Each structure stands twice: as C-alpha cells, then as structure tokens.
Amino acid sequence: MTKAETLNQLRLAKAAHVSWVQRAKLLIEGFAINENSIPVNSTECGFGKWFYSDGQSLNCIRNIPIDCMQDIETLHFNLHDIYLNIYRVYYNTDKQGFFSKMFGQKRKVTAGEIVLAKKYYDEMEQVSKELVQSLNLMERRINVLSDKEISSL
Numbered sequence: 001m002t003k004a005e006t007l008n009q010l011r012l013a014k015a016a017h018v019s020w021v022q023r024a025k026l027l028i029e030g031f032a033i034n035e036n037s038i039p040v041n042s043t044e045c046g047f048g049k050w051f052y053s054d055g056q057s058l059n060c061i062r063n064i065p066i067d068c069m070q071d072i073e074t075l076h077f078n079l080h081d082i083y084l085n086i087y088r089v090y091y092n093t094d095k096q097g098f099f100s101k102m103f104g105q106k107r108k109v110t111a112g113e114i115v116l117a118k119k120y121y122d123e124m125e126q127v128s129k130e131l132v133q134s135l136n137l138m139e140r141r142i143n144v145l146s147d148k149e150i151s152s153l
Contacts (some may be wrong), residue, residue, distance in 0.1 A: 001057065003150040005056055007142055010034045014135045016046025021128045024083055026089055028117045035091045042080040050078065061150070063141045068134065075131040082124040 001009075020038060027033040043052055051073070058064050076108045090109060109117070142150065 001150065003145065003147040006057075006150050007139060009050060010058075010135065010139055010142070013047050013050035014132060015093065016050070017128070017131065017135075020045050020047065021079075021124065024086060024124065025121060028086065028121050029031050033123075035087070038083065038087070039086055040080060040087050042076055045080075048076065055121055058138065058142075061142065061145065064138060064147065068138060072131060072134050074094075076136065078127050078129065078147065079124055079131065082120055082127065086124070087118045089113045089120075 023033055027038065035049045038047075042048045059066065059069055090107070
C-alpha cells in the first residue's frame with residue numbers, strides 16, 4: 001500500500017468515527033436515528049472495521065509506537081462503552097411494548113433520561129477528541145516517512 005493510500009484510509013476512518021459520534025448527538029437531540037446506524041460493538045462501526053483490518057498494518061511502521069495503537073484501541077473501546085449507556089436510554093427493549101419491539105421503534109424517553117444521555121454524550125465527546133488527536137499524531141508520523149518506507153510493509 002502506498003503512503004497516499006495509507007493516509008487516505010486513515011482519514012476515511014477518522015471521518016467515519018466523527019460521523020458515528022455525530023449520529024449519537026443527533027439521537028440525543030431528538031432526531032429519528034436507526035439504532036443500527038450507531039453500532040454498539042466496536043468492531044462493527046466504520047472506524048473499528050478499518051482499525052481491525054487495514055489499520056493493523058500501522059503496527060509495522062517504524063515511527064508509530066505500539067502503545068500509540070494500544071491507546072487508540074483503548075479510547076475506541078471507551079467510546080463504545082460510553083455509547084452503550086446512551087443506547088440503553090433510547091433503545092432498551094426491556095421497557096418497550098410489544099409493537100415497539102417488533103418494529104424496532106425507539107422507546108419514549110423521559111426528560112431526566114435525556115439529561116443523563118447528554119452527560120454521557122459530553123463524556124463521549126471528550127474521549128472522541130482524544131482519539132482524533134491520537135489519529136492526527138499518527139497522520140503526522142506517517143507524513144514524515146517516505147513512500148518507499150510505507151510501501152515496503
């Protein structure tokens with residue numbers, strides 16, 4: 001893979017992450033968001049799919065320390081753990097009626113639950129910023145390498 005392709009994939013993965021976070025924000029703001037469009041599982045979102053496939057090749061790049069990849073993975077797990085709390089507020093089927101369960105509708109959310117979801121989102125947004133900063137650092141590290149160093153992986 002070329003340096004340009006590697007950087008492009010990294011940027012697309014970062015954009016997928018930002019989009020995932022924005023969909024969670026829209027959910028909290030009251031927009032009708034399909035529960036499957038914000039995957040709870042960290043390997044099912046766009047960023048996770050990249051990270052656990054092509055993204056693993058970044059482990060072989062000489063100036064990307066292994067702990068950098070581990071930190072990104074930890075931040076990513078944390079994001080999904082926090083989102084799980086939001087998911088439970090909006091989609092917890094234990095509190096839904098029969099027809100809501102059958103047709104996959106969101107359940108009615110109380111004002112108190114919205115406040116709680118917003119607190120979770122604020123926490124999620126902070127972790128997201130840390131993840132994006134780590135990805136930006138990774139991008140800078142890749143930029144200083146020659147195309148030959150990247151292509152030889």
